[in-house]
Amino acid sequence: MPTPVYPDLAPITRHLRAMYQSRLLIAAVHHLRVFDILAEAPHSPCDLQARLELRGRPAMVLFPALCAMGMLAYDASGKLQLTELGRHLVRSHQPMLADYLGLESQDPGVLEMVERLRNDGPVSTEEGIAYVKEGAGPSPMDEPEVARTLTLALAGRAQTLAPLVARHLPGGRRHLLDVAGGTGFFTYEWLLLHPEATATVFDRPAVLAVAAEVLERFGRSDRPGAATVRERVQLLPGDMLTDDLPETDLLLAASLFHDWPTETCRHLARRFAGTLRPGGSLWVHDAFLNDTLDGPLAVTDYSAQLFWVTKGRAYSRREYRSWFQEAGLKPSPEAIPTQMDYGLIWARKPR
Amino acid sequence: MPTPVYPDLAPITRHLRAMYQSRLLIAAVHHLRVFDILAEAPHSPCDLQARLELRGRPAMVLFPALCAMGMLAYDASGKLQLTELGRHLVRSHQPMLADYLGLESQDPGVLEMVERLRNDGPVSTEEGIAYVKEGAGPSPMDEPEVARTLTLALAGRAQTLAPLVARHLPGGRRHLLDVAGGTGFFTYEWLLLHPEATATVFDRPAVLAVAAEVLERFGRSDRPGAATVRERVQLLPGDMLTDDLPETDLLLAASLFHDWPTETCRHLARRFAGTLRPGGSLWVHDAFLNDTLDGPLAVTDYSAQLFWVTKGRAYSRREYRSWFQEAGLKPSPEAIPTQMDYGLIWARKPR
Numbered sequence: 123m124p125t126p127v128y129p130d131l132a133p134i135t136r137h138l139r140a141m142y143q144s145r146l147l148i149a150a151v152h153h154l155r156v157f158d159i160l161a162e163a164p165h166s167p168c169d170l171q172a173r174l175e176l177r178g179r180p181a182m183v184l185f186p187a188l189c190a191m192g193m194l195a196y197d198a199s200g201k202l203q204l205t206e207l208g209r210h211l212v213r214s215h216q217p218m219l220a221d222y223l224g225l226e227s228q229d230p231g232v233l234e235m236v237e238r239l240r241n242d243g244p245v246s247t248e249e250g251i252a253y254v255k256e257g258a259g260p261s262p263m264d265e266p267e268v269a270r271t272l273t274l275a276l277a278g279r280a281q282t283l284a285p286l287v288a289r290h291l292p293g294g295r296r297h298l299l300d301v302a303g304g305t306g307f308f309t310y311e312w313l314l315l316h317p318e319a320t321a322t323v324f325d326r327p328a329v330l331a332v333a334a335e336v337l338e339r340f341g342r343s344d345r346p347g348a349a350t351v352r353e354r355v356q357l358l359p360g361d362m363l364t365d366d367l368p369e370t371d372l373l374l375a376a377s378l379f380h381d382w383p384t385e386t387c388r389h390l391a392r393r394f395a396g397t398l399r400p401g402g403s404l405w406v407h408d409a410f411l412n413d414t415l416d417g418p419l420a421v422t423d424y425s426a427q428l429f430w431v432t433k434g435r436a437y438s439r440r441e442y443r444s445w446f447q448e449a450g451l452k453p454s455p456e457a458i459p460t461q462m463d464y465g466l467i468w469a470r471k472p473r
Numbered sequence: 474m475p476t477p478v479y480p481d482l483a484p485i486t487r488h489l490r491a492m493y494q495s496r497l498l499i500a501a502v503h504h505l506r507v508f509d510i511l512a513e514a515p516h517s518p519c520d521l522q523a524r525l526e527l528r529g530r531p532a533m534v535l536f537p538a539l540c541a542m543g544m545l546a547y548d549a550s551g552k553l554q555l556t557e558l559g560r561h562l563v564r565s566h567q568p569m570l571a572d573y574l575g576l577e578s579q580d581p582g583v584l585e586m587v588e589r590l591r592n593d594g595p596v597s598t599e600e601g602i603a604y605v606k607e608g609a610g611p612s613p614m615d616e617p618e619v620a621r622t623l624t625l626a627l628a629g630r631a632q633t634l635a636p637l638v639a640r641h642l643p644g645g646r647r648h649l650l651d652v653a654g655g656t657g658f659f660t661y662e663w664l665l666l667h668p669e670a671t672a673t674v675f676d677r678p679a680v681l682a683v684a685a686e687v688l689e690r691f692g693r694s695d696r697p698g699a700a701t702v703r704e705r706v707q708l709l710p711g712d713m714l715t716d717d718l719p720e721t722d723l724l725l726a727a728s729l730f731h732d733w734p735t736e737t738c739r740h741l742a743r744r745f746a747g748t749l750r751p752g753g754s755l756w757v758h759d760a761f762l763n764d765t766l767d768g769p770l771a772v773t774d775y776s777a778q779l780f781w782v783t784k785g786r787a788y789s790r791r792e793y794r795s796w797f798q799e800a801g802l803k804p805s806p807e808a809i810p811t812q813m814d815y816g817l818i819w820a821r822k823p824r
Contacts, residue, residue: 129557134498134570137542138577141495147488191488206480210629217632219485225626225782226489230581275576278561281568431576 125289125311125345128282130461132420135279142426143419144226145235146187151220152227153236156188157204157211164201167415177242179383182415183422183429184239190417238430261326269328273304277336279462280307280376286460287407288312291372293319299370299397300324301362302378306333306355308407309374310340313351320354322368327359362390367397376407379442380425381432388445395449400473404451409463411438420463439467476640476662476696479633481812483771486630493777494770495577496586497538502571503578504587507539508555508562515552518766530734531590533766534773534780541768589781612677620679624655628687630813631658631727637811638758639663642723644670650721650748651675652713653729657684657706659758660725661691664702671705673719678710713741718748727758730793731776732783739796746800749822755802756819758811762789771814790818 150156154174159165165173171181185202188194193208204212213220226232238244263269284307291298293316300309303323313319323333334357341352358368363386373394379387394404409421415438425436443453451469458466501507505525510516516524522532536553539545544559555563564571577583589595614620635658642649644667651660654674664670674684685708692703709719714737724745730738745755760772766789776787794804802820809817 128561128568131558131561131570133543133558134561134574137494137498138574139495141492141580141582143488144490144492147485192484207482207484210479210482210485210633217479217629219482219629219633221626222629223485223489225623229492231492272576275572278568278570278573282561282570 125285132462139423142423148232149236151211151223160204161212164203180239186415187422190419190422263326266328273332277305284308284311296371298372300374305336322356322358324358330357371402373404381434391445391449398471403470405468413438413440476636483813490774493774499583500587502562502574511555512563515554528593537766538773541770541773614677617679624683628656635659635662647722649723651725656687673707673709675709681708722753724755732785742796742800751824754821764789764791
């Protein structure tokens with residue numbers, strides 16, 4: 123059985139997340155009055171954020187989304203202005219569709235989005251900030267049942283994307299550290315391609331219980347070399363924010379940074395850079411906003427979903443590169459698109 | 474001031490309604506198990522509807538939407554089958570994203586969609602079936618405040634599309650009956666183009682109170698001939714389902730049929746045909762499903778929104794043509810796209 127090739131499943135996740143564009147648009151028109159404010163004058167993103175009394179994260183979820191929908195655009199001086207379409211969402215404009223959108227303004231998803239935008243997350247954290255552990259508090263990912271459900275829910279995406287990602291990582295006699303590796307699919311596919319390589323999958327203990335089952339099945343598959351994969355991988359439990367990380371040649375952060383606020387991302391980039399051997403490289407597989415922070419729509423939808431369920435959002439490659447540089451790494455200017463609106467970027471640690 | 478030309482505002486309504494595609498997809502995967510059922514074997518739409526225990530209207534909202542999203546397709550024998558993408562939503566498939574979509578399965582909008590699909594509308598009709606009057610019961614459109622809010626909410630769309638539609642209707646010394654005409658924008662724009670024409674705007678009395686204000690403003694505008702429009706239009710209150718309709722050369726049904734179930738649509742087509750003079754024509758301005766009932770996505774989203782708030786859905790041109798023929802009219806095979814994913818079709822009454 124050769125390396126599997128799957129069709130790009132992006133349409134599935136795009137339709138799944140399309141509801142977030144509706145929520146953001148209706149919230150902006152009817153509750154935050156973004157269009158009425160910009161009808162007065164273009165605003166810098168900073169000024170608009172202040173005027174709306176938003177924090178940075180919700181602003182960086184909302185503004186790129188409204189640009190991706192074609193309702194706002196940056197003018198030559200970098201200010202956000204209304205597009206011709208966007209003007210038709212201003213209450214004083216004739217004709218306007220603001221009141222037509224208002225018919226959906228009391229939709230529960232819209233109201234919840236408004237609350238989360240204003241509060242930079244859910245008002246009650248109990249049902250909100252999911253799936254990320256920070257500090258000494260308990261993590262939902264330490265509840266065996268929750269960890270199992272979420273890890274398996276994410277397994278299909280990892281399984282689909284892993285063969286594509288594995289092909290682009292360097293091979294040979296290297297060690298890969300797959301941080302927050304979940305099921306470990308990325309690691310197993312990579313080890314299969316490189317018979318001399320070794321790897322560590324690092325995650326919470328309850329997640330690694332699932333990874334061990336997936337690894338067991340992977341090792342028993344009839345793909346050539348699958349049996350040796352089990353012997354070359356270590357499942358290492360820990361807290362990536364505080365625990366020592368093992369030295370490595372390659373570090374993979376797949377769907378990782380997007381769960382965290384920028385300060386944590388910078389902290390993680392420094393930790394990851396610190397554990398790389400000289401000449402080693404940090405690889406990020408994620409969905410990236412345009413560097414111009416105006417789309418693409420599939421990623422602004424995803425960013426809104428991440429905003430809803432985690433402490434993070436989607437970031438641009440430029441944002442990643444700045445964290446890498448701060449951490450002493452040399453970012454590659456390249457970006458490799460994979461599937462499902464994801465791509466790969468990387469940065470090297472000088473020798 | 475010449476006839477105004479507006480950009481196509483379709484992106485606004487597409488982003489507004491995109492949430493309905495998410496709700497339908499998640500409902501189909503996680504609650505109705507459409508994909509697991511079709512993994513057993515392709516089903517005719519009828520058989521699938523029976524298997525899902527759905528009535529005709531929700532089935533004709535859901536199936537075209539899943540086709541438009543690329544998850545289902547008709548096979549050569551007219552049965553619904555999974556596409557390659559759709560197979561990745563089957564629980565037993567490897568890899569699959571069904572569980573990933575399951576993370577959103579308890580979203581309130583999804584749960585409400587499931588209930589409405591199963592019930593062919595909201596369980597409590599008090600907050601549901603809006604804006605349509607049928608039988609002797611009261612209509613929300615007879616509450617002055619509700620009628621005013623809804624009529625004005627729909628005004629922007631009518632104002633944008635009216636100049637485009639007016640250009641395509643025949644002119645001369647004809648009379649136009651604009652049924653459920655709302656603000657009356659379609660009529661006023663048409664009268665402005667044809668100085669010898671006359672018209673009747675027919676709607677509920679509370680709606681016509683708003684139409685009178687709009688007409689007053691229209692008549693006072695500086696567009697050439699606007700002043701004579703007021704003298705050539707009659708605002709006629711009534712119930713289109715039961716009251717006598719005035720004889721006419723042209724009858725316009727703009728965004729009308731989509732509020733009603735098919736039986737009412739057939740009844741309306743017969744009534745409209747009956748009030749046309751020989752040689753006259755019935756014009757429908759609406760959003761149409763493909764005759765193959767597999768999209769387009771903008772219209773399947775709209776159909777879900779209509780399903781949510783009215784007793785209707787979007788229909789295909791073929792469905793309209795069958796009602797026209799039953800009513801003794803000769804449908805034109807042509808269709809004229811306008812804007813906002815709408816188009817114009819018409820049928821002539823033999824002389």
